[in-house]
Amino acid sequence: MSVTVRDVARLAGVSTATVSRALRGFPTVGEDIRAQVLDAADRLGYVGSHAAAALSTGRTGCVGVITPFVNRLAFQRMLAGVEHELRAERVDLMLHCTGDPSDPHPVPPHKRLARRVDGFIVLSLSAESPDLAEILKLPLPTVMFGPQAPGVAGVETDDRGGAASATQLLADRGHRRIGVIYGREWDNPSVLEYQRRQGVEDVLERLGLPLPEERRRPGGFIMRGGHRAMLELLDRPEPPTGVFAFSDEMAYGAVQALRERGLTPGRDVALIGYDGHEMSDIVGLSTMHVPFEQIGAALARQMLAALGLGGPAEAHIIVPPVLIERASTRPDAAL
Amino acid sequence: MSVTVRDVARLAGVSTATVSRALRGFPTVGEDIRAQVLDAADRLGYVGSHAAAALSTGRTGCVGVITPFVNRLAFQRMLAGVEHELRAERVDLMLHCTGDPSDPHPVPPHKRLARRVDGFIVLSLSAESPDLAEILKLPLPTVMFGPQAPGVAGVETDDRGGAASATQLLADRGHRRIGVIYGREWDNPSVLEYQRRQGVEDVLERLGLPLPEERRRPGGFIMRGGHRAMLELLDRPEPPTGVFAFSDEMAYGAVQALRERGLTPGRDVALIGYDGHEMSDIVGLSTMHVPFEQIGAALARQMLAALGLGGPAEAHIIVPPVLIERASTRPDAAL
DNA sequence: CTGAAAGCGCTAACAA
């Protein structure tokens, strides 16, 4: 079928062991022999089988990246960071989406990826996800972004602090009726939204401002969800004058909704997002900027370090989000 | 080290072959035996080694997706489509970025992925890329998006027609000095930009309109590049009154540039993008919409069909982009 | 510095 070490060995007139050593650049191979082997391999168009090597060495040269979604900008940005860093060390990347809960027969990541990767990079699975528990049970190094499981290396952002800053900004701009567009769950302490909720409540409680249920809506972290949520908020008897969306993408949808109602973000309703994507600049959206690319890169470096590749890496990194104010929270700014 | 079929076999009191069959749900296994095996496997926390299975069967259950970038929206959208479709058939996805030409030691995809995937899905490599040639040389099924290599299945969009529509729209809105923000190369017939260039020229030539070199700038397909390109165009003695950017992301940057100069897209300078991302709606950007998610899904189905999984699939699909006009090409529309 | 031989964990013939 395909050419193997044996074929190369035969053509080069050496043993398979020598071929293996020569191809991997072992110093213990004579120069002339090495040249012969390389030549033979080249001539035959030899491409090694990672599977066989993996079976033999126990290392696959591949890490699994587990993410809930690929079509969300924050994950895309992290993935880009991860990919770039892994590529530098010639480590391959296997992508695994846990996807919607709507998936009828989800195959848990550890079942699909175990033994085919050397480690896992987990992006924001809920801290109490059974998948995560299974992964941590495996004897493979794991790093994660998001709510940290105890004893696991990873990168975290200060969601609570970031949400507090965003809320505070709205309050500073004079808003008393503050609304929130969150993600999916408001009450579950093990999801990311909860940290942000706490940040919001930290500020509102301190200021004595209420957050009635009518003033918060889920947006599912997607544009369309943010759009709908904002329309619903606007339809309240006492609509919020300032709104904090838990992601920029939902905020984009909210901007859309405002415009449809003839309202201008900033002037008529203040709006702040979370994530700090590139496009937010042209939308004029205030936001909490999170350096996702760098987070991804840091995760990859932690993983590489755990695999004995690349340099050392800090075990636990906390990244603060940075407030960026734009027109959407400034009544006087022309968009 | 880790538990193998042998361990399971021993505990269940059967042979390894039976374990293998039971675990894969072969009908030729007695119900009681199967139960024993499943129980033993579960009790031991057995997770099979894909590497070993791959070595034995020659199938990895994994396809390689090759893309130049992960941080570009068009690729992200295709990747999402691919991933979704592959997941449905429990096929894993290995991501390989060819990346910038600036990479010092790029490892060609076939070297890294061969023998560890059952097939390749190639997203827009230049038609004459050496990497692509190597991949096609391998005895693995390959499908691709973009300029089609002869005899290869895949999905294509009508770039030339789409570009013509975009250009025509600017002309229809009365613009005579039309500018173009392209990607990287203007003269290379084997890159995607060339098709679009032809579409532009089809229209301009028919109308007898010139496209002097001063009226086109590269934007590298990124926002920042589009921003710079637009500034440069505006600094010409005779700046264009209507601009066609070869991607929405570059158009976003162009919008930014216009605003910085106190200009309003649509009213002062007409602008049309290409790709049709979600965010273009809130930016009010006219664009040629390309259904990338569906393209990705179609590619995945073609690949699955080639692997004998899923249903049959058309070998060659051509998707037309759809014109969406918004405020950025309408002088009278308020943004 | 090089070769022979024994696996890595699984699957697939072939027997029974």
Place this chain on the structure above:
DNA sequence: TTGTTAGCGCTTTCAG
């Protein structure tokens, strides 16, 4: 229906 026996292609002791 189940077990036996070879491998898949590579790496890696251990000799030489």
